[in-house]
């Protein structure tokens with residue numbers, strides 16, 4: 001369920017959140033606006049105040065400069081008059097000076113001093129004839145235009161009428177030259193300080209008092225020469241004075257000696273391009289609180305207005321939010337009803353379409369569609385779940401069946417294992433009790449198994465040979481290389497070359513004795529690599545028996561000579577050698593004459609004895625390399641080899657005959673017996689035919705026997 005929520009904690013309503021958010025936003029906006037308005041208001045107020053104060057300071061500075069320059073200009077103008085530059089009498093000079101004083105009421109005294117320092121003419125004749133040579137204006141005015149600092153009255157003050165304000169003057173002086181440029185005197189205007197006070201009253205309107213704007217004129221050392229009551233002749237130390245003394249004009253917020261903060265405008269008097277400047281500083285100050293009072297007064301109405309706006313905006317936002325969220329509330333109400341009903345079996349109430357603004361309409365439609373799809377999806381899930389459960393049950397049954405089969409297979413496997421173990425034990429017993437020696441080898445010829453018979457046959461115990469290479473133990477060194485090669489071939493061919501065959505091998509046992517064994521080799525393929533198993537049967541005895549039997553088969557038992565079979569083999573080999581060596585060989589066919597009579601007369605034993613002695617005599621009278629054999633009965637064959645020519649055979653036969661004619665000493669008697677000899681010679685180019693050669697010898701013997709008849713046995 002997309003609306004399901006296991007724990008539904010009480011959450012704040014969206015209406016409340018949006019209203020609170022909007023109210024907070026409006027409040028923040030109002031606060032920011034207020035802050036900005038306050039900031040810019042204060043900034044503008046301060047700028048206006050500073051401009052006003054600066055204008056006053058500049059106005060004062062310019063006025064002071066202008067008054068001094070006016071006085072200097074007046075001096076420049078007057079000194080050009082002949083009544084001043086070349087006066088005949090003090091009276092005519094005085095008239096000019098008094099006319100000038102009338103035009104400028106603040107000129108308290110105007111005097112012309114001679115070059116020797118005596119006052120020649122002066123307004124109202126004041127100080128005429130007096131020596132003023134020590135005065136600054138005289139000494140400086142001799143050389144240039146000069147404006148003196150403010151100074152209290154000296155001589156003049158006593159001669160002028162008194163007032164509330166003590167007499168203070170500013171002296172402006174300049175030289176008076178004659179036509180040759182030579183100094184004739186010094187003209188001086190002493191200005192009453194009262195003009196400055198009037199100037200200040202003119203500049204500071206009556207409202208300035210309410211605004212507490214105050215103006216100061218300071219000397220270079222900071223002494224107040226004009227200022228609010230009680231401040232004159234005091235010394236000021238302020239940032240504005242320092243800045244002004246550095247030659248700049250402007251305004252600054254600073255603290256004064258009374259502990260208050262003021263906005264102070266500052267400017268210096270004087271103009272470097274003009275002669276006779278006053279070196280004063282003009283400061284115009286206003287308490288900071290007074291200057292910024294306008295801005296501060298604005299703060300309260302702005303705050304009130306802002307608060308009002310915030311309340312109004314909050315109310316508006318609440319109303320708007322309620323209006324905007326009404327469809328959403330209806331929607332969430334439907335959802336809550338569905339949530340409340342989902343645990344019961346009753347059908348879930350539908351999501352009603354909202355007929356309101358577009359987005360809510362879309363949202364309600366989307367939710368209704370979502371709910372419809374969810375119900376459809378749930379139905380599908382239910383069906384799927386049922387199918388799944390059915391499939392699981394089916395699979396469970398199948399698994400149970402397979403588990404049973406597996407269990408049976410395991411039981412069978414165990415039984416097979418036991419059978420295998422029993423078979424292995426049986427096999428072990430069979431191998432250990434086998435008549436043959438059993439050896440198992442890995443592909444590298446290393447011993448893997450070794451039964452008791454192998455221990456008996458070869459002398460090594462099983463534990464000693466397991467893991468050892470077989471060849472180094474049992475094979476003679478000369479055979480080892482061949483054995484290793486054969487084993488490699490066996491491995492490559494999978495044992496095809498030797499398997500299922502019995503091979504004979506000569507081995508050494510532990511004591512170094514040579515053994516002939518018959519080996520039956522088998523190839524056993526395995527998943528971990530094939531192995532060879534070999535059964536070894538000791539055939540040493542059988543071999544020697546066979547050898548003796550074979551020897552017996554080729555020997556005539558009576559005489560010990562090669563029998564017919566051996567003779568045929570020997571004759572075949574003799575013919576091959578003769579052909580190869582390009583030499584002749586010959587066959588003697590020797591037959592005793594009338595031997596039957598010996599048997600008949602003296603018995604078979606005596607006959608046998610005679611045959612044995614005859615055989616020995618034949619053997620003794622030919623070369624060792626020749627072969628003597630008994631063909632049958634009383635017939636013997638001699639094979640002669642290495643014959644140079646045909647006559648050599650005849651010569652041998654001739655030498656043999658007398659030896660054969662010697663008497664034979666038997667047990668009971670002694671007899672002399674002749675023998676017929678037939679000779680057949682084989683030449684290298686003759687056909688290789690043994691029977692034919694023997695036949696020729698037989699026929700020759702027959703002829704020889706015919707020639708020798710009738711012969712008798714002689715005693």
Ligand SMILES: Nc1nc2c(ncn2[C@@H]2O[C@H](COP(=O)(O)OP(=O)(O)OP(=O)(O)O)[C@@H](O)[C@H]2O)c(=O)[nH]1
Nearest residue numbers: 592593594595596597599603604605607608633634
């Ligand atoms: N004692 C003895 N007699 C043998 C043996 N083998 C054959 N005989 C006999 O030798 C005799 C050979 O007889 P014949 O072939 O007639 O030879 P012969 O008596 O010498 O006659 P001619 O050769 O014609 O002179 C036979 O009586 C055989 O029985 C043997 O091994 N021992």
